[in-house]
Amino acid sequence: MIDFTHDGHIHTPFCPHGSTDALEAYVKAARTRGLKTITFTEHAPLPAGFVDPTPDQDSAMSLETLPEYLDQVARLKQAYADVLDIRVGLEIDYLPGFAEETIALLEPFANRLDETILSQHFLLDDGDYLPVDFSLETFDVLVKRLGSFEAVVRAYYESLEAGLRFEWERLNVRRIGHLDLPIKYEKQYDWEREHVKDIETRLLRTIQVRGFGLDLNTAGLRKVDCGKVYAEAVAVDAIALGIPFVLGSDAHVAMDVGRDFEDIQKKATFR
Template identity: 40%
Template sequence: MLKQDSHIHTPFCPHGSLDSFHSYIEKAIKKGFDSITFTEHAPLPPSFRDPTPDQDSAMKLTDLEDYLTVLDQLKKEYKGQLIVKTGLEVDYIKEYQEETSAFLDCYGPELDDGILSVHFLPAGDHYICLDFDEHAFQQLIRIYGSIERVYQSYYEQVHSSILSSLGDFKPKRIGHITLVRKFNQLFPYNMSSELCQMVALCIEETAKKGMSLDFNTSGLRKTYARSIYLDNWMIELAKKKKIPLIFGSDAHQAEDVGYAYDQFEDIMRFM
């Protein structure tokens, strides 16, 4: 089995580091990886307004061609040393599916891989980036009325993303399925049986659609998460359903490439 890190960000990320592509790649080679996929945040739908203060959730459309060109060059440069794949992490925003589908129709043929993620939740007449910081998450709790309702909204969006018709180039992997738990140490919540059933349904639909799940270790680096973005019972259910679990460090700086890969190996070996 190839040792791969399939969720890595780049200097094109407006909210990441300016570490060079080469530094990410050299770190991956040093750690013994065979393959990496750069999955920069895809440009948001043109009519969607990024709700973060600096509007820096994703790369700009004007930067996309440069991103693709750089990766084409790197594939050639590191041929024989490391498999470099071109990917994007695409935001699923239910009301903007048509624009997302049009984007994928245009740029999908140039991609080797992709992740479909939920970062934004509807909040009245606007959206909030649920993982931006603890204050944004607290605002969601106030608007929705409870932590449980925030979780419910998140998993409704995840379920919708799995079932969505985004065309032939829809990403085949669901990103960080428990991202909503990023601030769990501050806002502790044990999911109700109803919510666990919602997550189980998401996993079952993932299997039916022939999709995979992002085994995302970045939560271990987050002060208020302290866990992989997949609960053990979800991993067990995914393995039972024969859903591929794809390791992703979600690195936003070169140092984090391959982060906690040993835990991924242990879980895959023993669960």
């Protein structure tokens, strides 16, 4: 059963590639849309040895700003406690080769985190970290290097499956973010999901065994080359495995909080 009054994936002005909308603006938008619970999940700081491969190197907040982020959301939680359940969390990147460093970096803050998301925005190929969702141009580099769109999706699933062997519970990870992020650009390619169904099924079973949920992420609806909810295509199989879903707008601006939730609620899959 999905809680349509909870937006579990929201960014903030602490996001270097987001907006300058104040935290209060996100709260106002949530209340306007009738939400009862919101979870702020700002992009967690990246480990020192990792060099952000995006052209703008703006994928995550710095470690220096993390305490301020936590403090500001804590104040917001208290200020609006009577009208809205506000939770503080992070969107943590699984970086192949840097998982242990990431956990060590963020574990000192774990006792202040209500819930976190584990996501993957980069793939490691032949020693290079390549962005998955920065732009169509950078994604096409991945397709050309790996050979096909299906090969990118397969590599994405395989990488995430490998990443789940680490102790993410130490950082209060509750769910996996936008499980099928590569479909952000799927309209530009011909591909068949059946060609990756085996690894998709294996990944879902690994997620089930680990006890994690999934982020049912509406941001894909707002992407011109996608037009789909991230993780919707795996919903039937995930539900059959007992994997819980939490809706997430992946809002990077206040106006997107809770966006498209009403449309998702109408879909028979989630009734």
